Amino acid sequence: MSGRTLGYGxxxxxxxxxxxxxxxxxxxxxxxxxxxxxxVHGIDGASFPDTSPxxxxxxxxxxxKVVNDTMMFHPIHLHGHTFQxxxxxxxxxxxxxxxxxSSVEVDIAADNPGxxxxxxxxxxxLETGMATVFSYRA
Numbered sequence: 284m285s286g287r288t289l290g291y292g293x294x295x296x297x298x299x300x301x302x303x304x305x306x307x308x309x310x311x312x313x314x315x316x317x318x319x320x321x322x323v324h325g326i327d328g329a330s331f332p333d334t335s336p337x338x339x340x341x342x343x344x345x346x347x348k349v350v351n352d353t354m355m356f357h358p359i360h361l362h363g364h365t366f367q368x369x370x371x372x373x374x375x376x377x378x379x380x381x382x383x384x385s386s387v388e389v390d391i392a393a394d395n396p397g398x399x400x401x402x403x404x405x406x407x408x409l410e411t412g413m414a415t416v417f418s419y420r421a
Contacts, residue, residue: 330412
């Protein structure tokens, strides 16, 4: 069998799935971190529940840059939403692999109010703190 591995740039959302064209209202960056032992993970140097929430207002379009400052890959998952990849195709996803020492940007339409978890889908990274809350302002 022959073939090739697809990358995010190879994936394009259908017209029905693509976010409506709109510039982001705001951009923010989070950094995926781990201590030197590799057994404590976090976001922006803090481990859940001590991480700062990502706050949004209903109707807002947020551009989120996720920077991986570690030597491990992290499949970052957002509950309650999908997001659209920026710059690497236009795939709609709810989980994105962030490779070691790299970054991805995604656009999120804040259209499902509540308190939602954003976390690494590698269970031991989640269990040691790589999580935060995607939180709607009241």
